[in-house]
Amino acid sequence: MALATTRLDIVSPDKVVYSADVRMVIVRSTGGELGILPKHAPLVTGLTPHAMRVKFEDGRDDQLIACAGGFMEVTPEKVTVLATAAEEPIDIDINRAQRAMERAKERLAKIHDNPEVRETIDKKRAELALHRAMARLIATNTSFEV
Ligand code: ATP
Numbered sequence: 001m002a003l004a005t006t007r008l009d010i011v012s013p014d015k016v017v018y019s020a021d022v023r024m025v026i027v028r029s030t031g032g033e034l035g036i037l038p039k040h041a042p043l044v045t046g047l048t049p050h051a052m053r054v055k056f057e058d059g060r061d062d063q064l065i066a067c068a069g070g071f072m073e074v075t076p077e078k079v080t081v082l083a084t085a086a087e088e089p090i091d092i093d094i095n096r097a098q099r100a101m102e103r104a105k106e107r108l109a110k111i112h113d114n115p116e117v118r119e120t121i122d123k124k125r126a127e128l129a130l131h132r133a134m135a136r137l138i139a140t141n142t143s144f145e146v
Contacts (some may be wrong), residue, residue: 005022007020008078008079011082012085017088018088022079025055026055027050029046029048031045039076041076042074049068051064052066065088065089066139069128092136101133103129107129108130111123
């Protein structure tokens, strides 16, 4: 008997990034990691930067998708991700993500050295930039040091 699937649509501000019938979606929400199976109870949650993992009914390799953050709406039939930015691995510029990671790390090192600015909005922005870059590197299986 065929396993159930759910429709997954990942949309960024300028395009539909990914659309497929999937067995499971694993995301990092603001409340922690969530695995969404078909017929899941209705849910709306924020997403933090991460590499989403998509599993398929036919057992083919998982698909990773870099998600910069956004929102996810789940209904029993459908999962919709409204991402601030999202990319399939093939569309990720690895050098750009590595440069973004280095910039974020440098900013965080400066903030760390200056106690007066430690808990500012700049720190949060730099941390988010670091996590977006990490998500892109993880989605492309690129090794890195934090
Ligand atoms: P950068 O500092 O390199 O711009 P960022 O994390 O600030 O990185 P975002 O604000 O998340 O970038 O994304 C802006 C746009 O650039 C989005 O359309 C996103 O898909 C695209 N983008 C960002 N980084 C990459 C990358 N490494 N490869 C491909 N597209 C990227």
